[in-house]
Structure formats: structure tokens, C-alpha cells
Amino acid sequence: MSLVHYTDTGSGTPLVLFHGFCLDSRMWDPVRDGLSAHVRLITPDQRGFGRSPLGDDPPSLETVAADMVGLLDDLGLERAVIGGCSMGGYVAMAVLRAAPERVSGVLLVDTKAREDVPEAKANRLAVAARAEREGTAPWLADQMLPTILVNRSCDGIVREWMEAQPRESVAWAQRAMADRVDSRETLRGLDIDALVVHGEADGLMPVELAEELAELTAGKLAVLPGAGHLPPVERPEEFVAAVTPWLTAR
Numbered sequence: 242m243s244l245v246h247y248t249d250t251g252s253g254t255p256l257v258l259f260h261g262f263c264l265d266s267r268m269w270d271p272v273r274d275g276l277s278a279h280v281r282l283i284t285p286d287q288r289g290f291g292r293s294p295l296g297d298d299p300p301s302l303e304t305v306a307a308d309m310v311g312l313l314d315d316l317g318l319e320r321a322v323i324g325g326c327s328m329g330g331y332v333a334m335a336v337l338r339a340a341p342e343r344v345s346g347v348l349l350v351d352t353k354a355r356e357d358v359p360e361a362k363a364n365r366l367a368v369a370a371r372a373e374r375e376g377t378a379p380w381l382a383d384q385m386l387p388t389i390l391v392n393r394s395c396d397g398i399v400r401e402w403m404e405a406q407p408r409e410s411v412a413w414a415q416r417a418m419a420d421r422v423d424s425r426e427t428l429r430g431l432d433i434d435a436l437v438v439h440g441e442a443d444g445l446m447p448v449e450l451a452e453e454l455a456e457l458t459a460g461k462l463a464v465l466p467g468a469g470h471l472p473p474v475e476r477p478e479e480f481v482a483a484v485t486p487w488l489t490a491r
């Protein structure tokens with residue numbers, strides 16, 4: 242049995258959603274009722290975050306993806322719709338690389354297929370080292386919130402989630418993201434139904450990256466006005482409205 246903690250609500254088509262960096266499964270709380278009214282929503286805490294232990298494997302998103310395939314095994318799910326926001330999208334792409342036969346649809350939220358440029362990798366390694374040295378509060382949220390959120394009424398809750406994550410997990414995840422491979426080849430020609438959702442004013446990932454994802458996956462793109470990098474948190478009703486027709490059509 243895997244040690245992954247998860248929340249499981251609703252019934253019907255299984256939808257497994259992976260959270261973003263420095264967050265945990267609580268980032269899906271604002272859309273939990275709305276989505277669980279239509280599907281079985283499973284939201285894991287990826288290793289090191291929320292209530293899931295980090296373990297002692299070297300940093301790698303392919304390892305996180307293997308955990309998620311293990312969770313499908315534990316739940317007895319041969320196939321599921323998977324999805325993720327930002328880092329969670331990188332995990333979803335790693336699952337598509339490792340076990341595409343387990344995926345019946347993919348939802349990509351404010352994420353991108355490209356690997357990091359060298360400066361971004363160097364910045365991640367610096368963030369990892371600082372997190373280990375100093376912990377993460379308050380500087381990490383201070384740095385991230387103005388870039389990721391447009392709906393600043395969410396600052397308090399997102400900061401609370403960020404500052405609850407252990408420093409060694411933050412460092413591990415930054416090193417894993419720095420090391421991730423380019424997923425454009427993974428997505429190109431993949432015969433899996435995709436939906437791409439993106440906050441119109443995402444300060445971290447411009448909409449062009451979502452357009453590229455939609456093109457690579459031949460998927461639909463929904464751009465949400467008034468949302469930054471975290472649409473499920475910033476515009477939950479609009480997020481549910483954008484995703485539900487796609488989910489229920491399957």
C-alpha cells in the first residue's frame with residue numbers, strides 16, 4: 242500500500258487532481274463540492290506535502306508519478322481522468338509518460354510542457370538551499386503571492402497552506418522540478434482527451450504556454466478572466482463551470 246494521503250469524495254468517473262508547488266490537496270477544497278457533484282474526486286497530497294511523508298528517494302517528478310500510479314493501484318482504478326495545477330500538471334505529464342494506458346482524460350491547469358531554462362533551474366536550486374537553511378516563512382509566500390494571485394482575497398489562505406509545508410519537501414520539490422524533462426514529446430500525438438484551463442492573468446505562466454498545451458494535446462482551452470495562477474482557488478465557480486461539461490461528456 243502506498244503512503245499517499247488523499248481525499249476521496251463523490252461517485253462516478255474517477256478524477257484524480259494533483260496540487261501545485263508548496264500546496265497540498267486543500268487547494269482543491271474550493272471546488273470539491275462542485276466537482277464531486279458530478280464525479281468521484283480524488284485529491285492526493287504528493288510526497289512531502291500535506292499529510293504524505295517525503296520518504297528518502299532522490300528528487301524526481303517521475304517518482305511522484307510512480308506514487309500516483311501506485312495510488313490508482315491501491316484504489317483498484319484501472320483508468321482515471323487525471324489532472325493537475327502547475328507542478329501538479331508536471332506530475333500529470335509524468336504519469337502520461339509512465340502509464341498512459343491508465344489515463345482516460347487529462348486536465349491541465351496553469352501549467353506548461355517545457356522544461357526550465359538554465360536561469361530558472363539555477364533559481365530553483367537557490368530557493369531549495371535557502372528553504373533548507375532558513376525555512377520558508379515568510380519569504381517564500383512573500384515572493385510568490387504577488388506573482389501567482391490576481392484575486393488577492395486568497396492571500397491569507399494560500400499563505401497558510403504554503404507555510405504549513407516542511408522545508409525539506411519544498412527543497413525536494415524545487416530540485417525535482419529543476420530536473421524535469423520537457424514534456425512536449427509526451428503530449429504530441431497522445432490519443433487522450435484533454436482540457437486546458439488557464440487563468441487569464443497568470444503572472445507566472447503566460448497564456449501562450451496554455452495555447453501551446455492545447456495545440457500539443459489537440460485539447461480545448463478555457464481561459465478564465467479574473468484568475469491568476471490558481472483558478473480553482475481564485476475563481477472556484479468559474480473553474481467548476483469550465484470543467485464540468487468536459488467531465489460529464491465522458
Ligand code: MLT
Nearest residue numbers: 261262326327328329418
Ligand atoms: C507551482 O505553482 O506549482 C510552481 O510554482 C510551478 C513552477 O515553479 O514551475
